[in-house]
Amino acid sequence: MTLTDPHDYDELAVRLRSATGRFFRRLRAERPAHGLTMTQISALFSISKGGGVLTPRGLAEVERVQPPAATRTAAVLEERGLVRRAPHPTDGRQIVLSTTPDGEALIAADRQAREAWLAARLSELDKADQETLRAAATILERLARA
Known part of the structure; x- marks a missing residue:
């Protein structure tokens, strides 16, 4: 499909x-049950x-x-043991946040569950659809950087 009319873009x-x-x-929906809200998991x-x-x-x-x-x-x-606070290295009035090993493990499990679901769905597609999605992923990455 070639877009010629500006309405087509809309x-x-x-x-x-x-x-x-x-x-x-x-x-x-494929996230493991970890008890975090979407706000909390995004912050993590x-x-x-x-x-x-x-x-x-x-x-x-970052979180707006x-x-x-x-x-x-x-x-x-x-409090959940997923993040730790530490003194800021150059500004004693501030703190910096970092994830704990438990926080990193939760992130890894979250990513793995979602990526496993997606990989299984992709394997069900024919080769032509897989290649179309490969090209679309490249285009979406480029749009995200614009």
């Missing part, structure tokens, strides 16, 4: 947004990506929430 945008939304809700992933230099304010920025909400979420994760 229709494609609606279809892609709708399909990706349903897809991610389905993928989320962000803290892990932060590499031990993410402050609570930095977490708030108010700093008090990020602080409360980090406190819950710390």
Whole structure:
């Protein structure tokens, strides 16, 4: 399908947004039962990506929430033994957040469960659909960086 009418782009945008939304809700359903809310699991992933230099304010920025909400979420994760606080290496007034081994294990289990489900679904597709999705993944990665 070649898009020639600007209206075609609008229709494609609606279809892609709708399909990706349903897809991610389905993928989320494959998470193991760990008792974390979506906000908490998102924060845990962000803290892990932060590499031990993410402050609570930095977490708030990454998660696009108010700093008090990020602080409360980090406190819950710390109580669960998934996150630890440490003094900031250069600013004694601040702390940095990092994941504990238990936090990293939870992240790994979460990713593994979702990726196993997706790999099983992909193996059910014919080769042409698999190649189409391989190309689409490259395009979506490029769109995400734009």
